[in-house]
Amino acid sequence: MNKICKSPVEVFLLSFCFLACLFVCFCHAANTLEKGQSIKDGGDALISTNEIFKLGFFSPEDSNLRYVGIWYNKIELITPVWVANRDTPISNGNGTLTIDKDGNLVVLEGNNTPVWSSNASIESNNTVAMLSNDGNLVLSSSGDIGNTEKAYWQSFDNPTDTFLPGMRIKFNSRIGKIRPYTSWKSASDPSPGNYSMGVDPEGAPQMVMWEQLKRRWRSGQWDSQIFTGVPFMAARTNFIYGFKLSTPDANGSMYFSYNQINPSDLLRFHLTWDGFQKQLKWDESNKNWAQMEMEPLNDCEVYNFCGNFGVCKVNSSPECSCMEGFVPKDGDQWNMRNWSGGCVRRIELQCRRNTSEAGLSDGADGFKDFDGMKLPDFDTVVSLGKSETCKEICLQNCSCNAYADVEGIGCMIWVGDLIDVQNFDDGGNTLHIRLAHAELGSSRELSNAAIISIAVVGSFFVVLSLWLLWRFRGKLRTMRKVPLSSCCYSKTDDTPIMDVSKNEEFSTDLSGPADIIMDVSEVNGADLPMFNFNSISIATNNFSEENKLGQGGFGPVYRGKLPGEQEIAVKRLSNKSLQGLEEFKNEVILIAKLQHRNLVRLLGCCIQGEERLLVYEYMPNKSLDSFLFDPARQALLDWKKRFVIIEGIARGLLYLHRDSRLRIIHRDLKASNILLDQEMNPKISDFGMARMFGGNQHEANTIKVVGTYGYMSPEYAMEGLFSVKSDVYSFGVLLLEIASGKRCTSFRFSEFNNLVGYAWALWKEGRTMELVDPSIQDSCSQSQVLRCIHVGMLCVQDSTMYRPNMANVVLMLESQTPTLETPRQPTFASTRNSVDVARSMGTHDTMDISLSEGKDTWASM
Structure with missing residues (x-):
């Protein structure tokens, strides 16, 4: 047997290679957690390869509770950027972070009770967690370590109160608002607090901060380079801000990301527990976080500080003023520096007045330009045809109060109140506000010479007219x-x-x-x-x-x-x-x-x-009921068309109730009275039963109840009392019909008696989607159709006090408010037979519900 001898040099080299391999393995383990391994409270941690971020157990300042989190490794002051068990802290030092048998990350208390889990859907339980160099904790299969594209779960998709460079804020206009960032409850309590932040994708996308359900601050619309409502961005002193918006993917989803100019800087965006968004940068020389920006920075950046149609300007005294052509809604409160009530028009627009008011203005509505503006909230981005202009689009819509043509966004119009407007000293955009002719500068700023000339010419024509009247009095x-x-x-x-x-x-x-x-x-x-x-x-x-x-x-x-x-x-x-x-x-x-x-x-x-x-x-497409209740034609009304019809009816009613000089109650709103033009746009018809109110009149009583079974509100059918809320009830029934494809009276002989009762039963049991027309269930936006049904249920509540008005209905339909009120159970069946109605009225003579349930005059148009 040959004996192999090795020289000392060979032994040294072999030993060195072995130790090097052990060192590599050790370094790799420092930023990864594999199945069977654990991180225990008491010093264990993961550290990113670049040694910037650390994951382990920590306690916030002034607290003894323990949390799993990620913070900066080389900064002595623990600055958490992510917290796992923020709702369920551990009260002792016996916590453990490990990978569970199903492949998910879990945080366990000392008795192995889980207090937090990544709760991902995992195909294979052979998973590995890695803390990446940008601070992202990534859970993936062992063959795809650190691959975010194939990750089962990652902390960047489940943030807490901090946005880091490299993060993506995904959003989709079909889904609506997304609020992934939530503040701590206090400086020492990481549980979710009162403030949240995310993207509102309606119109041009923008970042929004909410205080519970109320907006507190917004960035202004993104114009492909900047957020137009952030003052230092609006000034456009530097175009390299780091924020980017991706192009839409196959599902229409996009995301905002931030790439810092200097990768070596430690930079973070922090939503504080007391409601501020701060951009912070680590100052190594002073060993602290330097504040670069803060929002809201002043009163003018607090959401809608000056109220609707108000304008806020920093360093102005007072800060708030009404837009030109508008006056304070409550002069006394305004003078007391309470500006929340906002402003109202001094002279109504021509298209919103009855002809008896025509003398108030000598010409058509026009626009006045205001430069340096933070554009209002709740915009609508409109696609223009080859020969169309944004101004023309706005003029064609009586509800349009302003427009802006912004490079990088396009044509933007505002069909509601102008909300959260600020005037910048530098930068900003031009806002074209619609005003009555008498409010335009050309008619309000006449020189003395022009006034004298007009007076002389006017006097001449008056004398001439009187002479002509006398001369031709016989004819x-x-x-x-x-x-x-x-x-x-x-x-x-x-x-x-x-x-x-x-x-x-x-x-x-x-x-x-x-x-x-x-x-x-x-x-x-x-x-x-x-x-x-x-x-x-x-x-x-x-x-x-x-x-x-x-x-x-x-x-x-x-x-x-x-x-x-x-x-x-x-x-x-x-x-x-x-x-x-x-x-x-x-x-x-x-x-x-x-x-x-x-x-x-x-x-x-x-x-x-x-x-x-x-x-x-x-109307070439006849009436809505000819599509809605015809099994052979229902599918022609997809959800997109139905929602356009719902919005159009709502805007038409809003005009009748609020924007026309005299408040008009339709009293017979139903599917057969909604006509459809060539483009399937809805038009409310049949005003034979309508009633007109004076400006200060809100309700009336009649002994002659007219209308259609199923659509009449309880107070109208029983007491003859009608108001704008009567039309709101009818709109709610119509909205439920449009969503369900079922007539409101088709349940008369069932246990529910009518559509409202059936809708409530499904709503109460959490089965609302069962109400939706089967022909559109697979193609509709579930969140949008559920919101519409929710609005419909609010509209058909028994008491007028709880029903919204049409202004609120339009806002709920179009602004995607995060949470709507919970409707109360409707108990009145408006489809009772005529005898029941007569008894409730007290006498047969007071009842005149003479229209049939079938189609009326417009049914086949």
């Missing part, structure tokens, strides 16, 4: 007998569309009842054309059956075509209709004064002999 007596000053003639013949009988009194040609002639003649001041009966007969092919669109309580509805190829829908009052005359008068007087994109447009009317006709724009 004027004849002209006063003519109801309209001009006629519209057909291009193909001389038949007048709007007939003016020569030398005859108004009531002679229009031989209806005297009261309706008087009412309609008053509306003529609103430029409502009076159509000639013969022209309507020609347009509808003599009211032929093939042109008939439908039949309702008012009478038949016909499709027609005027000489200019304009299609119309004609309501013809039936001689057998008991309510038609009153409805006719009401609709002509009301709808002629209304202008809104979500209200059907009345083109004119005709009163000749016994004939009474209303002429409307033609």
Whole structure:
């Protein structure tokens, strides 16, 4: 047997290699935790390879409780950037961090009771946890150590109160607001506190801080380079801020990230327990954290400090002022420096006034430019066509109060109040605020010379007009007998569309009842054309059956075509209709004064002999119920279209209730009274039962209850009491119908009695998705449809006190408020039979619920 001898040099080299391997293994173990290993309280820890971050057990300042966390390794003052068991601290020093048998990270108390788990879905239990150089604790399979793309779980996706460079804040507009960062409860208590922070993706995305459910601060919209509402960014003194926004992935998700300019700097963004977001940098020379930025830095950065339509300016005295064209809502409180009430318009916009108010402004609405602004919250980003401008888009929407065209974002409009606006000394964007014509500078800032010239010219024309009136007084007596000053003639013949009988009194040609002639003649001041009966007969092919669109309580509805190829829908009052005359008068007087994109447009009317006709724009897609309740057509209304319809109806009602000069209650809102244009945009129709309130009037009582079973609110059906909240109830029923695809009365003979009862039963049991129309369940946004149903349940509460108004409904639908109020159980069944209603009213004479449950006049339009 040969004996192998080794020299001392060989022995040394072998020993060195062995020790080196052991050293490598030791270093690798220092930043990883494998299955079967554990980190015990008392000194064990993981340390990142670059030795910047450390993971182990710690106690906050002034506390003896123990937590697992990550902090900076070489900074003597423990500065936690992540905490695992923040809700469940360990009261003794016997805690352990290890990998459980299912592959998850767990924190155990001394008796091996789990107090925290990563709780990830893991395919293989052969997992390894690694503390990476950027402070991210990554749990992955042993073959993918540190690979964040294949990680089962990572601390960067489950942050606490600190944002580090390298983190990603993911968001998706379909999901809504995301609030991943939550402050500590106090300086010594890591449990979740009152403040949270994240991304609001509605409109242009922005960072938002919330105090519980209320906004406290926001960064302003991201314009692809900066957050436009952060003052030092808005000044644009340096474009390298580190924040980046990714492009959308296949699911539409994006994320914000931050890459620091100098990788050697220790930098963090900290949401403090008392509600501030601080950007901090470690100052090695002074051994402390230097504050680079803090939000909110002053009162003007506190969310909506000056109230709606108010503007805040730092170093101004006072800080708050109303936007030009607006005045304080409560002057006394404003003078006491309580600005929370905000401001209101001094002169209403032209499109929101009735024609009787037209004299308040001599021209159309316009825009005034305000530079250096932090743009308002709750914007809507609009895609423009080739020939469209942002200004035109805003002008077409009566609810639009302002617009901005921002590079990197595009066209932004604001359809609600202008909220949280600040005026910067440097930077900012230009905000174009919509004002009445009288508020625009050109009409308010006239020189003395211009005023004198206008006065002289005006006086001349007054004198000239008086002389002309005296000179031609004889001819004027004849002209006063003519109801309209001009006629519209057909291009193909001389038949007048709007007939003016020569030398005859108004009531002679229009031989209806005297009261309706008087009412309609008053509306003529609103430029409502009076159509000639013969022209309507020609347009509808003599009211032929093939042109008939439908039949309702008012009478038949016909499709027609005027000489200019304009299609119309004609309501013809039936001689057998008991309510038609009153409805006719009401609709002509009301709808002629209304202008809104979500209200059907009345083109004119005709009163000749016994004939009474209303002429409307033609809606090619007929009424909502023709799609919603037809099994063969339901699928054509996907959830996206349904939500657009819901929003449009809500905005139309908001206009009726708030934005028109006189508050208007529709009283018969239902699916068959919602018409759909060529693009499936909704338009509210049939104002025959509507009532008009004065500016300070909020409710009224009637002994004549009119409406449709299933849609009537309890207080209206039982007591004849109606208000804007009556329409809110009807809207809630309609919203539930749109979401479910079921008629409100289709449950009459079931245990639930109506749709509201059925919806409540599912809501109470947590099975709300079962209410959703099966044809859209797989394609709808679950969070959005659940929010809509939630809003619907709030609207159908028994008490008017608990129902929201339409302004709040629109806000809840569009702003994605994190948490809505819990609805109360609706107990009243509005589908009771007529005998029940009569008894509740006390007498049969007081009840006039005369419309059928089937389709009314508009049902087939």
